[in-house]
Amino acid sequence: MELRQIRAFVVVADEASFTRAAARLNVVQSAVSATVRNLERELGAQLLERTTHHVRLTPAGRLFLPEARRTLAAAQEARHVLEQLRGGLRGEVRLGLIQTPQNVVVHPAALIAAFRDGHPGVTVSVRTGGSVQHAEDLRRGRLDIAFVVLPPEATAGLDLYVLRSEKMQLLCHADHPLSGRDHVELAELVAEPFVETPASWGNRLATDAAFARAGLSRRIAYEIGDVASFVSLVKYRLGVAIAPMSFVEREEEIRGIPLGADAPALALALAVPEDHPLSAPATALLQVAREMHESGS
Template structure:
């Protein structure tokens, strides 16, 4: 299969409409339809059920959609890493560090300041992203190194160093009855009918079903909590970032969170090596 065919198929599978997929790809619809038909013949499988009004994925099509996304991500990651390796060889490369917005802020600031004081320090670009995005940025080559949080982020296939472990707290709007307590339990927080947990968009950009409000980023989440529309359980270090209209209450039975610095095992970046050395020393 060619990457062009995979891109065409992913567009149709995500749009479930040949006209919209063709428009998204910037091509005419007939060659798109021919490409999908040729792909089905070569694979010996029906990927899409078509009627005069609808398009839907078959089981085989769902498998190819998952595999095609992974394959295209791998191709894009290879391109990015190759370009970055060329820059590194020329002595012009810095590094890109991904971190979840609002998390590990104090640690991140200390890390950047300490690394900048090193005699061989280079420019570090920081990508602040949404929940869980830093792992994907690292794996697809858009970041060279990342701060990840166990047990929420997956580290399989990455090299890591543990930096710190901390308890979790419930973030609640000021004035809520639970804010007067010295501590709470998970069941008390996750079962609040008036303050449901927010819903985050998945890889496809769609929100899962549920009662909680939709949240795109950390700033929007804090605003929702302050308005009394949601609550959240987060690492204790987030206390330093809270506004006056938010209160953090320790959650006794919440799992601890371990922050790690992670990088691809094949990395040969001197900047990444310097960041890891600085982070573990801190």
Template sequence: MDLQQMRYVVAVAETNSFTRAAERCLVVQSALSHQVAKLERELGARLFERTSRRVRLTPAGAAFLPSARQCLDAAERAVAEVAAAVGEVRGRLAVGLIPSVAAVDVPGALREFHERYPAVRISLRVGASEELMEQVREGAIDVAFLGLPTTARPHGVEARALGRDQLVAVVAPEHPLAGGPAVDLRRLASEVFVDLPAGTAGRDQSDQAFEAASLARDVAFEVTNADYLARLVSEGLGIALLPSAYVPQLSGVTTIEVTDAPARVEYVAWSRDGRTPAATAYLELLEVPDVGEAGAEG
């Protein structure tokens, strides 16, 4: 078997289509199908179930896929390491971030990185902190920007704290609290809330603060995106607690200081198994210390 055959298998698995896989790989479908069939004969097992309506992995295909991806990643990294040895940074840089990241201007940093290292392919993924940590551990993401309650730490990854921020109340401009003095959690507990899904790091920081104050609150709306959360608030469907450094980006809402507000810490994280040349260059651009200096999180 060869790497090209593995690329074809991964493409078919990700698109569930030989036609779309061929388009992605810039090859005619007959050639791709021939190479996949040749690999199946070599392995002595069918990797895909093919019908007129769909294509899906067989159990043998599902077992083959993770190792195929690892081989492709290793080959790509080997090329990048050789390029780095002769002074060129290339390969890929996969960055993950929470929607409300504020400690770093991620788009600005990526623009500067791309100008310095145009040969690097950049991808950006947005998600929850716990999802991003898992993707860093799996090697799907090189660098991630996280936001965690002060009671939590990144685990299974290398990380460095970038900053700490207090949360503020966010309300619609016509809300009775808008334009008023600072409030406390007890006053806010009587309001209806819009928040992130239960169990996420972004939600935990608020839940823990209310629990510590022996207060209950009504979270009537759960959304996965902080920008959309603010849109619901602007429509008067509820109030929210968001990091103070993030809310200036929002429109259609008013902020109020919370005297006993919860806080969060933003981190940058990367794999314990080492960094690609592109990831190292990106972290250096952000002035993050070497792995040995930053230390590992539990």
């Protein structure tokens, strides 16, 4: 049994596809298939069920997968130990980024800079996108760590280190009829035109879930994948929004009105996969983030 065989099996399991696994491993699909077949032959057990359209783990495959992950992690850690003896930590961390307010203690750019200063031999590869996609990439092993903003119901399979938690509020222009209220209920907002984020953003997930729990629907007039533009549409009276006040920086024309009992909450967090052991570089990056958060700088 070879490490390349184990890695091929894990990647196929993560991707649920030999084609996507081959692209990720940068080899031809036939090579991945042959490698996994050889591993199954050596183990004397079928690990994957192959059909025309699907690849699924067999019962044996489900038992073997966590052990395979641990084996790969142990081999990687052994390499990192030797690399440190030769002159410092080396390797790569795949980090997922989202649009983040400038005033957070652990801002992505500041984190990468602080980490680079302490670990110049590690490459930090960044990928931008929505929290939902980052969460799926973490679960499938495509990312090591990611900044996410997700409601609790969307965090299955992840471990979170929370950087900041906020109650979401109604954002409206200062001259909106609701702007003088001390709070507002979701039922009062069903006729309002909404400015919203894309479906892959945690903000959208939380708001949709809050309206669904209340048995209410609303009209989304604008869907914007950029925080500055999102805020501008509210500023220019084109709609209202539900979001954390951290979305709004120095916008005197916009008011934040607390929501009632149905107010959703959002946490900005660093997420790691629950069942994928972290590499030494990823562990070091998470430690730098913790130290920055605890020191408040």
